[in-house]
Amino acid sequence: KPHLNDQIQYLGFMDKNKIVKYFKGAKAFIMPIQWEEPFGLTMIEAMACGTPVIGYRRGSVPEVVAHAKTGFVVDTMKEMVEAVGKIDKIDRYKCREHVVEHFSIEVMTKGYESAYKNVLKVTKRKNFPSSRLFRNSYKQLGMLKNKKWL
Numbered sequence: 604k605p606h607l608n609d610q611i612q613y614l615g616f617m618d619k620n621k622i623v624k625y626f627k628g629a630k631a632f633i634m635p636i637q638w639e640e641p642f643g644l645t646m647i648e649a650m651a652c653g654t655p656v657i658g659y660r661r662g663s664v665p666e667v668v669a670h671a672k673t674g675f676v677v678d679t680m681k682e683m684v685e686a687v688g689k690i691d692k693i694d695r696y697k698c699r700e701h702v703v704e705h706f707s708i709e710v711m712t713k714g715y716e717s718a719y720k721n722v723l724k725v726t727k728r729k730n731f732p733s734s735r736l737f738r739n740s741y742k743q744l745g746m747l748k749n750k751k752w753l
Contacts, residue, residue: 623652626648626651626652630690631674632649632650632654632656632657634656634657634658634664635680635683638661639661640662640663640664641662642663643658643663643664643667646658646663646664646667647702650667650674650699651702653696653698655674655675655695656698657674657686657690659676660676660677664676671693672697672701673693673697674698675689675690
């Protein structure tokens with residue numbers, strides 16, 4: 604178990620109830636990610652509890668965190684440290700509001716439905732690359748005999 608200092612504790616894996624308790628009491632959620640995080644659910648969970656997020660400009664951080672509104676998107680460790688010093692300028696209610704407006708079940712469902720409809724619309728086109736690839740692959744395998752639907 605790493606010991607960082609007397610003010611920072613490593614708590615390991617926690618269940619949802621315990622996480623919410625810590626998020627609510629946290630001054631900020633620090634996200635020093637070193638990879639291209641595809642979504643960042645932990646950031647959304649933190650902001651849903653009113654906790655601002657400070658994270659590196661990698662992966663989904665710039666899409667999830669509204670810079671200077673719900674936290675800070677930074678490029679360096681120095682900027683991250685400076686952001687911690689400015690964290691009290693973030694309105695915790697705005698963090699929660701941002702999550703409701705952009706990541707609620709209703710908003711996410713509408714977004715996914717729209718994305719899936721667009722994918723279906725585009726992939727039905729005969730000139731769509733994967734459609735040609737699909738038809739050509741089956742032609743090569745001799746599987747298109749009298750299959751006009753492809």
